[in-house]
Amino acid sequence: xxxxxxxxxxxxxxxxxxxxxxxxxxxxxxxxxxxxxxxxxxxxxxxxxxxxxxxxxxxxxxxxxxxxxxxxxxxxxxxxxxxxxxxxxxxxxxxxxxxxxxxxxxxxxxxxxxxxxxxxxxxxxxxxxxxxxxxxxxxxxxxxxxxxxxxxxxxxxxxxxxxxxxxxxxxxxxxxxxxxxxxxxxxxxxxxxxxxxxxxxxxxxxxxxxxxxxxxxxxxxxxxxxxxxxxxxxxxxxxxxxxxxxxxxxxxxxxxxxxxxxxxxxxxxxxxxxxxxxxxxxxxx
Numbered sequence: 001x002x003x004x005x006x007x008x009x010x011x012x013x014x015x016x017x018x019x020x021x022x023x024x025x026x027x028x029x030x031x032x033x034x035x036x037x038x039x040x041x042x043x044x045x046x047x048x049x050x051x052x053x054x055x056x057x058x059x060x061x062x063x064x065x066x067x068x069x070x071x072x073x074x075x076x077x078x079x080x081x082x083x084x085x086x087x088x089x090x091x092x093x094x095x096x097x098x099x100x101x102x103x104x105x106x107x108x109x110x111x112x113x114x115x116x117x118x119x120x121x122x123x124x125x126x127x128x129x130x131x132x133x134x135x136x137x138x139x140x141x142x143x144x145x146x147x148x149x150x151x152x153x154x155x156x157x158x159x160x161x162x163x164x165x166x167x168x169x170x171x172x173x174x175x176x177x178x179x180x181x182x183x184x185x186x187x188x189x190x191x192x193x194x195x196x197x198x199x200x201x202x203x204x205x206x207x208x209x210x211x212x213x214x215x216x217x218x219x220x221x222x223x224x225x226x227x228x229x230x231x232x233x234x235x236x237x238x239x240x241x242x243x244x245x246x247x248x249x250x251x252x253x254x255x256x257x258x259x260x261x262x263x264x265x266x267x268x269x270x271x272x273x274x275x276x277x278x279x280x281x282x283x284x285x
Contacts, residue, residue: 003030004065005189006051006074006158011060013046020046022213023060028158028191033184035204036193037237043213045162048193050074052083052160064158079107082151082159086166088143092136096127096146099135100153107154114153121149124179125172140167148176152183159183159190165199177203201233211241 006028013021021043028034038044049055050062053075063071064080074081090099097118104114122128125145130138135146144167151159164180165173180190180203194200200207201221209217209224217224217240221233228239 004028005030005032007063007065007071008047008051009060009063011047011050011057011062013043013050013055014058020213021050021210024210024215025060026208026215026218028189030157030189031184031187032206033180033190033192033204035200035207036191036210037195037197037200037207038210039195039241041212042210044193044210047210048160048162048191051191052081053078079154080157082154082156084144084147084151084159084161084164086162088147090135090138090143090146090150093134095132095134096138096142096149097131099146100131100150103150104153109154117155118149118153121152121179124182125149125175141169141172144168145172145176148179157188159188160193161190162193163195164192165194165196173199197232197234197237207233209237209240212243216240 004027008024008026008028011021011024012019024047036044036047046055050057051074053062053073056075062074064074064077065071066077090096091102094102097115100118101111101114105111118131119128122131125148127142127145127149130142135143138146144164148161148164159180161180165176168176177199180192184190184205192200192204205220207217207219207221207224208215217227217236219227221236224236224240225231225233228236230236230239
């Protein structure tokens, strides 16, 4: 039986005279892997910020529905979210594991539990040998994979991914896609924001197209191609978004969003020193 986990009800978002989103209504179900696609200025980033509670809607509401059917405003249940922003916000002086551990502690996860989960997922991404390296020297792809492990360290119900394979080589991108599909099979809801339509078609069982602040389409890749009489998701996207795109989504600078991710994923406390879990404890950087 399909169970709604996240409900977006008549949501609009205005910035002064700019209407970034116009009356968006969506139900995201447990186990859905939803590709969120749209061009620059479409409203995709604004929707992501609403989904993680950074923005409050100008109209409508975004609610999380728990196992008992009780609804909660999304900004009050951020511990149920795992977020991988395009700007990863890692601490360069810390190792990959210390960045992950910091986040898991903020979510009250035991270090050993977080380590065991991280190690299992790191093996899927083939980066278990890099967990004790400082992130200062990491490539963009390595930072992206570390941010994904960090987002998953507290076992969230919903994962929000913003361009998750950006900067990854072909092999690493495939491993990320395989992991995302596995998470969906395990019952996690994944919102997969990407400009890569071929990737969305490979990974996602549902595609949501945002264009000029409106919801243009919502359905499986095959359904969107059938409805538009096209042979690829890219051609379907073009058919559904033929009117001219606006150039600006919101007047707010990206740096404010990056500051929010830092607060959300890192908090303000300093980490206490201890010894590494694989040796019975942790060691501070």
